[in-house]
Amino acid sequence: MAQLKVFITRPIPEEIRAKIAAECEVDMWHTSAILPPIAEKIPPLDGLMTYGHEPVSPEMIATSPNLKVISVVGVGYDHVHVETCRERGIAVGHTPGVLSDTTADMTMALLLAASRNIVPADKHVQTKQWLYYDPNILWGYDVHHATIGIVGMGRIGYAVAKRALAFDMRVLYYKRERRRDWEEELGIKYVDMEHLLRDSDFVTLHVPLTDETTHMIGKAELALMKSTAILVNIARGPVVDHYALYDALREGQIAGAALDVTEPEPLNIDHPLLGLDNVIIAPHLGSATIQTRMKMATMAMENLLAGLKGEQLPYGVLQPNF
Ligand code: NAP
Secondary structure, eight states: OTTOEEEESSOOOHHHHHHHHTTSEEEEOOOSSSOOSOSSOOOSOSEEEEOSOOOBOHHHHHTOTTOOEEEESSSOOTTBOHHHHHHHTOEEEOOOSTTHHHHHHHHHHHHHHHHTTHHHHHHHHHTTOOSSOOTTSOOOOOOTTOEEEEESOSHHHHHHHHHHHHTTOEEEEEOSSOOHHHHHHHTOEEOOHHHHHHHOSEEEEOOOOOTTTTTOBSHHHHHHSOTTOEEEEOSOGGGBOHHHHHHHHHTTSSSEEEESOOSSSSOOTTOGGGGOSSEEEOSSOTTOOHHHHHHHHHHHHHHHHHHHTTOOOTTEEEOTTO
16 A cells, blocks of 8 residues: 555554554654644545544545545544545544543543542642641532433443442433433433433533534533532533633532533633633543553554555444445
């Protein structure tokens, strides 16, 4: 496949890049610090691997008439215009499953950090304000025996439910199709969205970003939540209306939020959310562990190479020829 051209939008582990380069011509964007040059067009390519959620628009796809495969390093593929790929017969792959436990771990990390004030506690110590033991600062909320509401209970939501049960939490969940097998297996309860929002101490979001889930948490939904509740968004930024969230946090309508994802990413430096002390924000780290990122890159490589050969992708979202 020496003549086939591939572009990788961010540095991936060298051993994976080398395996791809053994089969085709690879151009890999050299840094994570500056956006790769796919903002307006991509060079004529046979394969594209996206590793930074860079939007892949119909216009960009049009600049590569021979494009055979787009391989996403990640499970969410909302940044790729799948409809154009379908029309053009371009295969699209992603990396489901391998990151579920890691992303569920991060969900619990955010939930615990927000409920137990870990970030302000660290700031308190690091800024040398810890001059004596004060029993009356930084009281948080109990996690154990609290109620968690999992919105979008799929692979990651299921892994979060298992972790929540280990904390003796009561688990509610919502998705469009009920999973009675999971209810039986885990002892969790299916409820509608309104019930979940009203009844949960922690609401965690795990839906894919679609037209239906865009701003699914807005003013009306936040108004249903308890004033002591904490919202954790580890799905995609636009699932939450950030201006409604800002108002809810500022007015104490909910107690706090922990966001792994934002709209946009990164947040503008003057974004109002950045001035609040009851929100913590991570720069999209859900799957970011050494072990998991390696596995994701490997799966993405397998998708890419299969797509270039016109074979079925092992982890396909869209496989026009199969
Ligand atoms: P998944 O297994 O497909 O689960 C998604 C769940 O959302 C499904 O159970 C689906 O069930 C539900 N859902 C879809 N549309 C819905 C709607 N309109 N209302 C309610 N529920 C809905 O996907 P996953 O592997 O768990 O990943 C979920 C998402 O997490 C990804 O798409 C990605 O955007 C995000 N993610 C983020 C990170 C990060 O680093 N922060 C890492 C990995 C993934 P029904 O079809 O029955 O509704």
